[in-house]
Amino acid sequence: MQLPVPVIRSDAHLDHDGLIEFLNGAPVPCFESPARALAIENALRDAPGYEFVEPDDHGLEPVLALHDPGLNETLANAWQDALATGMTDGSRPLLPDSFLTGAYAAGHPTSRPGRSHRLWSYAFDTCTPLVGGTYRAARVAVDAALTAVDRVRAGAPLAYALCRPPGHHAGRAMYGGYCFFNNAAISAQALIDHGAQRVAILDIDYHHGNGSQQLFYDRGDVLYLSLHADPERAYPYYTGYQTERGFDAGEGLNRNFPLPERTDGTRYLGVLGDALRLVAEFAPDGPLVVSAGFDTFHLDPIADLALQTDDYAEIGSAISTLGLPVVAVQEGGYAVDALGDNVRALLDGIRGA
DSSP: OOOOEEEEOOGGGGGSOSOEEEETTEEEEOSSOHHHHHHHHHHHHTSTTEEEEOOOOOOSHHHHTTSOHHHHHHHHHHHHHHHHHTSOOSSSOBOOSOOOOHHHHTTOSOOOOOTTTGGGGTBOOSSOOBOTTHHHHHHHHHHHHHHHHHHHHTTOSEEEEOOSSOOTTOBTTBBBTTBSSOHHHHHHHHHHHTTOSOEEEEEOSSSOOHHHHHHHTTOSSEEEEEEEEOTTTSTTOSSOOTTOOOOGGGTTOEEEEEEOTTOOHHHHHHHHHHHHHHHHHHOOSSOEEEEEOOTTBTTOTTOOOOBOHHHHHHHHHHHHTTOOOEEEEEOOOOOHHHHHHHHHHHHHHHHTO
């Protein structure tokens, strides 16, 4: 008899709320909303074989193992700073109106913005709003991922971290793409810290995980594989090309698989097979970390691939052929009405239900 799959969740994820973003220059309700977490949780609560677990507090050390202390300190204090300086009265989220780009900073004697605007020096887009509950939600998302790691290390063949906000766009000293801390990357690092010598991250989100790529690009202990929409047409645009293969010790351990518009399940599974063969060749001695995004769904409002719900079960089944324990970390997916069913299909496929 199969043991129930731990689903790590927290009400703290609902406090990252009241969000707007800018899409093509216009303010719109943020697609990354609390409704996403509720839809997933409701679908899994109605399904057999899942148990719900609150995340354990893992402290700040795992965050600082990969992220710049300045990023953490700024995110921790940004909301109170904004209230104190009048940038917001608390009724609207914080979104940047300028960016500390490399070209701007080059040649300047200092690149230290004042307290009220230092947040912008870490942001790279206008779609990642911050409110009073954001920092705690982001920290608890890390704890959820690490609690999933704990459960798998203790013998669970699969654990699912219902992380919100997501994480794979967050890099060492940058946030964006709805992401503040890189939950999947922190999970991989935790597995290394606990003794694994080779860990693989499989990223199946629609968007390239630029943060995950950045964090491990020169390392020989983490294989990063990403199936995503071609950056010629899709966010984050500047990374995710096949030519990006890592350097130094990481040469060949960063592999991108850009996908054409309207890629369907058959074509996707073929590319996934190529990625899974690379995982097998790498021979991980730790669990597989899956950045589980569902914005590949054919009705996703901000994407253009063509996967159906049944395809996620096939993806999960393909992943299971590796014979590795799996830490599944929630990333994107914005077709809220179908999101819960899609998550359940993937997890059921991995566990062979």
